[in-house]
Amino acid sequence: MSEMPALAMYALRLGDDALVLSHRLGEWISVAPAIEEDIALGNIGLDLIGQARALLTYAGEVEGAGRTEDDLAYLRGERDYLNVQLVEVPNGDFGATIARQLVFSTYQLELYERLQGSADPTLAGVAGKAVKEVAYHREHAALWVLRLGDGTEESHRRMQTGLDTMWPYVAELFEGDEVDRSLSTERIAVDPAGLRDPWWSSVSSVLAEATLDEPAPRWRARGGRRGIHTESLGFLLAEMQHLHRSHPGASW
Amino acid sequence: MPADPASNGTTDGRETNDPASTDPASTDQDRLQMHAEGGHGAVPTAGVPIHEPGGPARDWPLWEVFVRARRGLSHSHVGSLHAPDATMALRNARDVYTRRQEGVSLWVVPAGMITASSPDEKDSFFDPAADKVYRHPTFYDVPEGVDHL
Numbered sequence: 001m002s003e004m005p006a007l008a009m010y011a012l013r014l015g016d017d018a019l020v021l022s023h024r025l026g027e028w029i030s031v032a033p034a035i036e037e038d039i040a041l042g043n044i045g046l047d048l049i050g051q052a053r054a055l056l057t058y059a060g061e062v063e064g065a066g067r068t069e070d071d072l073a074y075l076r077g078e079r080d081y082l083n084v085q086l087v088e089v090p091n092g093d094f095g096a097t098i099a100r101q102l103v104f105s106t107y108q109l110e111l112y113e114r115l116q117g118s119a120d121p122t123l124a125g126v127a128g129k130a131v132k133e134v135a136y137h138r139e140h141a142a143l144w145v146l147r148l149g150d151g152t153e154e155s156h157r158r159m160q161t162g163l164d165t166m167w168p169y170v171a172e173l174f175e176g177d178e179v180d181r182s183l184s185t186e187r188i189a190v191d192p193a194g195l196r197d198p199w200w201s202s203v204s205s206v207l208a209e210a211t212l213d214e215p216a217p218r219w220r221a222r223g224g225r226r227g228i229h230t231e232s233l234g235f236l237l238a239e240m241q242h243l244h245r246s247h248p249g250a251s252w
Numbered sequence: 253m254p255a256d257p258a259s260n261g262t263t264d265g266r267e268t269n270d271p272a273s274t275d276p277a278s279t280d281q282d283r284l285q286m287h288a289e290g291g292h293g294a295v296p297t298a299g300v301p302i303h304e305p306g307g308p309a310r311d312w313p314l315w316e317v318f319v320r321a322r323r324g325l326s327h328s329h330v331g332s333l334h335a336p337d338a339t340m341a342l343r344n345a346r347d348v349y350t351r352r353q354e355g356v357s358l359w360v361v362p363a364g365m366i367t368a369s370s371p372d373e374k375d376s377f378f379d380p381a382a383d384k385v386y387r388h389p390t391f392y393d394v395p396e397g398v399d400h401l
Contacts, residue, residue: 034312036333036344043347140343147336 006179008062009082010189011123012072013179013225014111015055016083019073020233021104022048023240024091033094040140044101047133054126074244078233085221086169088233095148095155095162101141103166106202107173108134110195119187142206149210160212167215172222174199179225314363315341317348319355327359335360 004012025045032038056069086104091097112134115127148159174196176184183189207214222228243250312334318327330349335341341360350358369377381387 034334036335036348040344040347043351143339143343147340 004063006183007120007188008059009179010183011055011059011062013082015052015059015072016081017087017104017108018048018055019052020081020083020236021087021100022046022052023236024087024097027091028097037094041097044137044140047130047137051126051130051133054122054129058122058126070244074241078229078237079227081229081233081237082225082227083229083233084169084172084224085230085233086166086173086224088224088230088236089166089169090232092162092165093158095158096165097162098141098144098148099159099162099166101137102145102203102206103170103173105134105137105141106199107195109138110198110202111190111192114190114195117187118189123188145206145212146210149207149212156211159210160215163207163212164215164217168217168219169221170217171220172224175222175225177225312336315345315360316363316366317341317345318359318361319345319349320357321355323356327357330354332363338362 022045025041025048028041029038032041052073053069056072060067060069060072086100089100109131112127112131116124116131118124118127145159148155150156151159174192176191176193180189180191180193184191204214221230313336314332315335315338316332317330319330320327333341333344333348335344338360342358345358345360349355
């Protein structure tokens, strides 16, 4: 993995975020609180799969070793997955899922808005298409956070618990490394460190209106971008990759 | 691709059976109330949970969805859905009914706000129009080349 060009690694990181979260959102289909929400979360997941396909395909092209989007999605183990740990955390209840949606879609919105101006035309193109999608994802999450946070005593409690569950994974989103820094000096990538302030000003206004508190976690996740993951990613990948690995080349 | 439970145009498969619907205390007035429930035209809605103003509703209210397919056409009824309020109803309608580029504009209307004709009145409402062919503009010669009259 260390031999991968920085640009391929950057595309893979963003693509893995989208791919893993799309799988988590797909887990809600048939069990969301209402059928309308099944469809909404499934739709968001499908948007993310679209982003993942473009980014993984591009990562494979830049790497130049002949790996396709399917090779990258289905034939890598968890240590080769470069997503942030936030997206692999199990769904929890609807409040926890919505908390993650607010955190992650706001991050993606800030990221893609800037990545549209990338010097790399493929990344700029992917970002330009995705920015409209994630603006909707963010809107969906914000509407729910307001309703649950400023709803009943029980919905407020569970929304706050959901935020508390996801918050230890927030810091990792904004932790840039050498890959981000070198590519952002070339104006190809967006340095995630610079996204934290705009992200917080957007998220904090939603939390305030929803009468929710900013959690103060006592630990923080790190390492996803280097292939260090929680236990749950392995289970997720086992389910996602099972069919492709059992029947190589299967299609329908 | 997940199986698509909404492709039959209605999402009321999860309606709960409200015991009030068989409550003998319901008045005849309630029973005769007709609404455009569930996208199926006029059906009795006594005891069926639709929009309940005030009080915590156990179920989300029902909304009827209208989509304008493209500029210049009017909004057409496409089905119904449940949502806690108007804003969410519009979001849900976008996800349920327009994700395959079906439209450029959406309306959602609380189902309880629609007054519908009753099946019992079908004869007096609609039959008188059946034998009046002169109301159709079919007695004119259409000039050649006029396609969209």
